[in-house]
Amino acid sequence: xxxxxxxxxENLKYRKWxxxxxxxxxVLALLLILSLIRTRSTKTxxxxxxSQQVSLQSELDSILFAYDQIKNEYxxxxxxxxxxxxxxxxxxxxxxxxxxxxxxYRRVKKKLELLQNQGKExxxxxxxxxxxxxxxxxENRKIKSEYSKLNAxxxxxALVQDSLNERIRTASHLKAYDIAVQGIVMKSGxxxxxxxxxxxxxxxxxxxxxxxxxxxxxxxxTNLYCRLSIPSGKVLALGKGDAYTFVNEGKVLQYTVKxxxxxxxxxxxxxxxxxxxxxxxxxxxxxxxxxFTEDEYIGEASVxxx
Numbered sequence: 001x002x003x004x005x006x007x008x009x010e011n012l013k014y015r016k017w018x019x020x021x022x023x024x025x026x027v028l029a030l031l032l033i034l035s036l037i038r039t040r041s042t043k044t045x046x047x048x049x050x051s052q053q054v055s056l057q058s059e060l061d062s063i064l065f066a067y068d069q070i071k072n073e074y075x076x077x078x079x080x081x082x083x084x085x086x087x088x089x090x091x092x093x094x095x096x097x098x099x100x101x102x103x104x105y106r107r108v109k110k111k112l113e114l115l116q117n118q119g120k121e122x123x124x125x126x127x128x129x130x131x132x133x134x135x136x137x138x139e140n141r142k143i144k145s146e147y148s149k150l151n152a153x154x155x156x157x158a159l160v161q162d163s164l165n166e167r168i169r170t171a172s173h174l175k176a177y178d179i180a181v182q183g184i185v186m187k188s189g190x191x192x193x194x195x196x197x198x199x200x201x202x203x204x205x206x207x208x209x210x211x212x213x214x215x216x217x218x219x220x221x222t223n224l225y226c227r228l229s230i231p232s233g234k235v236l237a238l239g240k241g242d243a244y245t246f247v248n249e250g251k252v253l254q255y256t257v258k259x260x261x262x263x264x265x266x267x268x269x270x271x272x273x274x275x276x277x278x279x280x281x282x283x284x285x286x287x288x289x290x291x292f293t294e295d296e297y298i299g300e301a302s303v304x305x306x
Contacts, residue, residue, distance in 0.1 A: 056099050056108050063112065064092055067119050070126070081125055088118050174217055174263070174293055176270075179209040179301035181228075181289040183282060184273075199305035202282040207257070207272040207289045209299065215265055222263040225292045226272050228256040231285025236274060248292055255292075 067088065095111045182195040183202035196202060207226050225246050229235045236256045237244050245252050257272040276282065282305055290300040 059112055060095055063116055084122055091115050173296055174298055175212040176209040176291050176299035177212055179299050181301050181303040182206045183305055197305050199282040199284045205274040211268050211270055213267040219263055219265050221260055223294050224259045225255040226257040227290045228274055229288050
């Protein structure tokens with residue numbers, strides 16, 4: 001009985017702490033294992049999140065790239081869809097923010113599907129505008145072609161009309177025939193005229209002509225003008241004022257003699273005189289008489305005095 005020994009208090013205490021340490025070790029091991037599992041799970045989730053974010057960003061970039069390509073292809077037509085374009089770009093910006101904030105994958109995917117559908121609708125509208133513009137272009141070309149044709153016909157008609165008017169104007173011009181200029185000396189006390197080519201004897205000049213028949217000329221009172229120039233080239237006139245001038249083809253000309261006749265579209269003889277004034281005397285040389293109406297030159301003749 002004396003050899004039998006019971007555990008001491010110290011042994012009991014040792015065993016107690018050993019058990020506690022064992023339990024703590026087991027608990028810590030379990031906690032470590034759980035922590036490793038959670039870390040791996042977190043890493044996996046993070047990798048998946050990053051992968052999803054990259055995938056979503058790539059899909060958004062692809063949609064926007066295709067959208068830009070379409071806009072470049074259709075050029076100026078995009079200007080007619082600015083409101084639609086603004087809505088698409090606003091949707092893209094919203095999706096970009098959701099991707100950066102790592103929002104719910106399914107929500108972003110729905111937004112991307114909506115954006116893609118908006119892009120398809122935009123293309124459909126552009127196709128419609130393109131087709132409408134093509135139709136308008138064809139119609140415009142047709143209208144321009146018809147207009148050019150009508151314009152060419154109009155120009156041709158105008159040329160024909162101008163030619164006709166010119167022919168009418170030419171045909172309506174009055175003409176003078178049998179024009180003659182004579183130096184005159186008066187005989188029998190001034191009652192009888194006698195033609196002379198001796199300059200010293202000339203007292204007056206006589207211009208005679210026939211105003212031709214013209215059925216389409218304007219009838220009525222017609223002013224006739226004679227410009228009689230002496231050998232030096234000077235035109236004889238009663239004065240230098242406007243009262244002794246007329247306008248022909250835009251030029252103001254002096255006249256020597258003016259005569260107004262009643263023209264009735266029939267041939268008629270016309271006589272004009274220029275009396276030498278006191279102190280004047282004719283000189284040897286050639287005298288030229290040019291005849292005009294208000295609008296045109298109608299002929300001339302000359303006489304040479306010795």
